[in-house]
Amino acid sequence: MAEHVVLFAGPMGSGKTTAIRSLSEIEVVSTEAANTDRATADKETTTVALDYGEITIDDVTKVRLYGVPGQKRFDFMWSILAGRARGLLLLINNDAPESIALLLQYLADFHELHARGAVVIGVTKSDVRESPTVADYSAALTAKFPEQLIPVFTVDPRNAEEMRTLLLTLVASVEMRELLAPAPEKI
């Protein structure tokens, strides 16, 4: 069975934990703690270490889903988990202030994974705030990375079908990269 590891990253409250819970076939491993930073995201809990879930696609491909904490204070977890991933699913909540700049910041924070793996962007909470649009994000990404086409979707992390489409796009891109540049033999 083929296996892939993908990482869910993005700002606090963008829906990483929610997305992994929507997708996972196993009971997720979660590390939620009571959230005291209500100013950044008004929700009960926040992730302080990781989320972990698994999903099988096409009956033959297992995808391990890792989520990181959104808060930069936990960036040591970002490096620990980014190291094992081949794909990055970056969720950005549309209601975040300066959300386009924020997206570019998170991409920069995960530049090492971005450089060697596949990336897909999911714009969440566009029901809460309509702008910027997917076209706005795409334009900013094209300006920043002219040689690349980074897919951008709107997605609701609470919706398993929508998340699945996003994940399948990412996995297809991971597989394409592996075909073009095979991973080094496991030791």
Add this chain to the structure above:
Amino acid sequence: MNLLPGPAAPATLPSHLNPAHIDAGNRTLAEMQELATSLTFAAMLTDDGFEIVHLNGATTDGGRFASMSSSVQALSDAVAHELKIGTNEYVIIASELGHVIQLRVQGHPIVLAALFDTHETLGKGLSIARIAARRMAQLMA
């Protein structure tokens, strides 16, 4: 059905901004230091990793240590949950030059994390940490 309005929700100030909690933390850590000179660093932090207070912070980045302690605590809880072995009571990181002991302050979303040098036995460190956690709960009551 109870139609009366419930009591107004208490204006909950996060512990790291709450003067009463900060004071309780400072007193607890000072008392802890008196029990063990081998205590090289100690901190109280919120479950989500904000430092409330620390002791002997000259050589340790308190903010970073608090974030890491909170991750370690949550991961250990997740392991205990996964293995169905009940509530996670302590986390111990025993290293060559020191040991970290972490435990929760009963009844509060607060973790006590303490670093002892290796002149302390683990057993004594544990018992001091447990006394301090109980003291913190008492001072906050």
